[in-house]
Amino acid sequence: MRIFTAVIAIAAGILILGGYFFPALAGVQTLLLNWAIILAGAAALAGIFNLVSVHSEKIRHQEKGSMYSALLLIALVVTFLFAMILRPGHAAMKIILSGIIIPVEAALMGLLTVSLLYAAMRLLRRRADLMSLVFLITAVLLILGSATLPFGNMPVLGSFLRPWIAQILALGGARGILIGVALGTLTTGLRVLFGADRPYGGN
Amino acid sequence: MTGLIIILASAILLFGISLSKRKSPASLREIPALTRLYRTLGLSIEDGTRLHVSLGSGSLLDARGGSALAGLAMLRQIAERTSASDKPSIASAGDPTLGLLTQDTLQAGYQAAGVEELYAPTSGRVTGLSPFGYAAGAANILQNENVSANIIIGHFGPEAALLAEASDRENMVLIGASDELSGQAVLFANTQDALIGEELFAAGAYLGAGASHTASLTVQDILRWLVILALAGGAAAKFIGVI
Numbered sequence: 001m002r003i004f005t006a007v008i009a010i011a012a013g014i015l016i017l018g019g020y021f022f023p024a025l026a027g028v029q030t031l032l033l034n035w036a037i038i039l040a041g042a043a044a045l046a047g048i049f050n051l052v053s054v055h056s057e058k059i060r061h062q063e064k065g066s067m068y069s070a071l072l073l074i075a076l077v078v079t080f081l082f083a084m085i086l087r088p089g090h091a092a093m094k095i096i097l098s099g100i101i102i103p104v105e106a107a108l109m110g111l112l113t114v115s116l117l118y119a120a121m122r123l124l125r126r127r128a129d130l131m132s133l134v135f136l137i138t139a140v141l142l143i144l145g146s147a148t149l150p151f152g153n154m155p156v157l158g159s160f161l162r163p164w165i166a167q168i169l170a171l172g173g174a175r176g177i178l179i180g181v182a183l184g185t186l187t188t189g190l191r192v193l194f195g196a197d198r199p200y201g202g203n
Numbered sequence: 204m205t206g207l208i209i210i211l212a213s214a215i216l217l218f219g220i221s222l223s224k225r226k227s228p229a230s231l232r233e234i235p236a237l238t239r240l241y242r243t244l245g246l247s248i249e250d251g252t253r254l255h256v257s258l259g260s261g262s263l264l265d266a267r268g269g270s271a272l273a274g275l276a277m278l279r280q281i282a283e284r285t286s287a288s289d290k291p292s293i294a295s296a297g298d299p300t301l302g303l304l305t306q307d308t309l310q311a312g313y314q315a316a317g318v319e320e321l322y323a324p325t326s327g328r329v330t331g332l333s334p335f336g337y338a339a340g341a342a343n344i345l346q347n348e349n350v351s352a353n354i355i356i357g358h359f360g361p362e363a364a365l366l367a368e369a370s371d372r373e374n375m376v377l378i379g380a381s382d383e384l385s386g387q388a389v390l391f392a393n394t395q396d397a398l399i400g401e402e403l404f405a406a407g408a409y410l411g412a413g414a415s416h417t418a419s420l421t422v423q424d425i426l427r428w429l430v431i432l433a434l435a436g437g438a439a440a441k442f443i444g445v446i
Binding site for chain 2: 017020021033036037039040043044045046047048050051053054057063064065068101104105108109111112115116118119120123126127135174176177178179180181183184185186187188189190191192193194196197198199200
């Protein structure tokens with residue numbers, strides 16, 4: 001069975017990769033990708049069942065935080081029922097999305113400001129080295145350079161230093177990191193493509 | 204066609220180097236975060252606490268899948284080593300397809316350790332379908348399930364700060380790597396030893412995942428030198444007016 005799944009996965013991978021280079025394989029590539037999208041939709045349902053089973057178990061065993069699990073399940077069931085009865089495009093569903101989900105996520109984003117400030121303050125205590133110092137000084141210079149003042153940008157910082165750091169130093173560093181990530185992605189993909197790593201069906 | 208040539212050359216290199224690494228294992232430079240991870244694995248088994256592996260919300264259907272696959276390779280090793288522990292590891296994902304593979308990978312780890320009967324499907328979880336929803340759900344695991352170390356590896360944006368903050372509040376070891384620049388910056392500020400850039404893809408090799416993982420690192424080094432030479436050559440050619 002494992003060999004069978006590996007053969008299917010490797011063949012599908014090679015056909016999809018081939019589709020990018022050989023026009024004759026483009027049709028097969030599109031077909032396989034469409035199947036993958038349908039399977040991803042089915043996986044979303046499996047993911048929701050997983051979420052429900054984990055939190056139901058928590059409630060059943062009255063584990064720590066089971067109150068939140070109960071709230072989550074009630075919200076999930078109510079939203080699901082509403083969406084089934086009213087359909088996802090209904091105005092009430094849009095209110096749930098734009099009145100609850102988006103503001104909550106925006107609030108979490110707001111919390112990040114405090115978390116990041118706190119993390120930056122403790123950085124030197126956690127790791128007092130040259131790179132931490134460079135990180136902090138760069139962050140402070142960029143924040144000061146971006147500050148909006150009544151008389152306009154900060155002289156030198158806003159007009160010269162901030163663009164220079166952001167466009168030359170940071171951009172160069174970011175491209176270097178992204179090239180490294182791309183090379184890592186390439187070799188990881190090749191390992192999966194040739195069956196050395198098999199996250200499907202185990203190895 | 205250049206892309207195809209690069210892929211084919213990389214594949215041949217990977218295959219050849221994998222074969223040679225089987226005969227003579229490579230010596231790897233020390234990466235403090237991965238040394239800490241190795242130590243944390245042993246400590247968590249000894250003190251009866253569990254590890255939480257956060258795999259992020261990278262979908263396998265787009266370019267972010269690379270980091271998710273690297274995370275799964277690492278999870279496979281962690282699952283094998285901690286499966287017989289009193290408190291086996293938990294993994295969470297923010298994408299349903301990744302969630303399914305998380306469960307499958309955990310099960311494979313238990314199988315390899317010979318304790319498949321101890322595997323519980325709820326040890327691999329989908330905690331949310333949006334990045335912030337995922338982070339909030341995973342933070343709940345950190346707070347309530349006797350976790351001693353949180354390993355963040357995969358596709359994370361700024362939401363990694365929520366997980367880092369929850370880890371810090373529970374005084375747990377935090378090891379983090381992301382393929383996204385904003386996530387990397389957040390994890391750099393929040394972890395004791397940060398993993399930067401391609402170090403994310405080295406975790407499998409450092410945990411003993413096999414010759415193909417160490418060969419990957421060598422192939423990455425070769426390709427990196429080629430990129431450096433191409434960039435330097437291009438700059439020099441531009442400078443002297445050839446291009």
